[in-house]
Amino acid sequence: MDQVANYLFQIGFSFSIFILISLGLAVIFGMMRVINLAQGEFLMLGAYFCTLCNHFGINLWLSFILSALAVGVFGIIVERLVIQWLYGRIIDTLLATWGLSLLLVGGVTTIFGPQTESVAAPLGNVQVGAFGFPIYGLVMMAIAVAALAAVYAFWRFTRYGLIVRGTMQNPTISAALGVNRSLVYMLTFAFGSALTGLAGAVLAPIVGAYPTLGIVYIAKAFITVISGGHLPLVGTVSASGLFSTIDGIVATVSSSVIGEMTVLFVAIILLRLLPLGITGRMTRGV
């Protein structure tokens, strides 16, 4: 019984991290096809913003929202200054966003120094038999599921969601139907950035904030979205589910390093067998 709870917690915790770090990328890379190598640094900025809010005594839950908004605004600036000139130019986008990534790591190191800024994880533990689980881990799972549901509902059922889905499929005809595609691209990029900022802020209490935080997560995020295939949301959820189950189980029986290695190994085999990702053959969904 305790053992089952332990596995479920590990899987759920891993799932929430996969979802949180991948959701923003599912929008920016999955929907918009922008390979943003600075995505990890957006996460890092979210974490730093959260520690700053904490420093000024702002309530942690409010800091999450503020961090999401702040990184969303940062996303608008990046899109207007850099990304909007590079749509459809993959190599140029790679170089520009890689440069941005280096700039952000360097800039943050200069301002805050290389040490880890931490935020105390709130809420304590809950005891199940022999195991104590941090309640904050459960909160992360709730936030991940809520973020996912919100994004899905937004995409699927709102007018703006329809505009985005249509415009990402065919920007030119959307413009011919009166849609301001440049504005839609900018807002969608900002939306993906805000989701990433939220993820960084939610991670801050468990990993802290340090300049190279993004590097730890960016590969995982890209692997998740790519393994998911062409339906960004359904794909990201199914890939996250698969990887977190493997990661949760293997990490519990051996160690977290072996868990991550197994996930990478499975991802390689998965993409060998299904080159178009898990949703490669699905035709409907988001």
Next chain:
Amino acid sequence: MLEVEGLAAGYGRIPILNGIDFEIGRGEIVGVLGHNGMGKTTLLRTLTGEIRATGGAIRFEGADITRLAMHRRARLGIGYVPQGRDIYPQLSVMDNLRMGEIVRRGQSAVPELLDYFPVLQALTERPGRALSGGEQQILALARCLAGRPRLLLLDEPTEGIQPSIVDQIQAKLAELAKALDLTVLLVEQNLRFIAALAERVLIMQKGTIVATITPEQLSDQAIVDEYLGI
């Protein structure tokens, strides 16, 4: 309604249109005929704003729109059905129609359009990509009309479509142009289709309009040979 004066445009440094002049009055249906590569599609794409004009002027209902962004022209009332239809493949037929009126205020035109095009009624939940060429063409036309355009730019609506559907589209267009008070610029290679609908036919060669003929003249083999012969 639409006045085009000395219009020039092209792709990169390659000029395609070299001084196009014509006018369309309100309620008119005007055809454009010409061989492939003469600039018919480029003309429509320049009118929609997809391609930037390099010279000349476009006026729509008296306002100069030569430099206006594509979505602004659409909002002024210029509807465009491109060659190849450009249906959103992953959106349902209903969502395709909703995209047509997504920036327009006021009541939805979708119920009315489903009445005009009953063939779409059974397909509303079908993804766009699952439709046949003819159904896609009808959907593209309906989607465009959902925005309630006053000027309709049609690029080869009969291309790759089976003859029975071509007849249906032809009848529908004639009916709708009257019912909805539409002005239409119709690029077409199908002589019979253009002769049945257009009141005037512009002949395009090498990026200019070389003649204007009546639809009756399209049945005159000598004229057809002169402008469209090989």
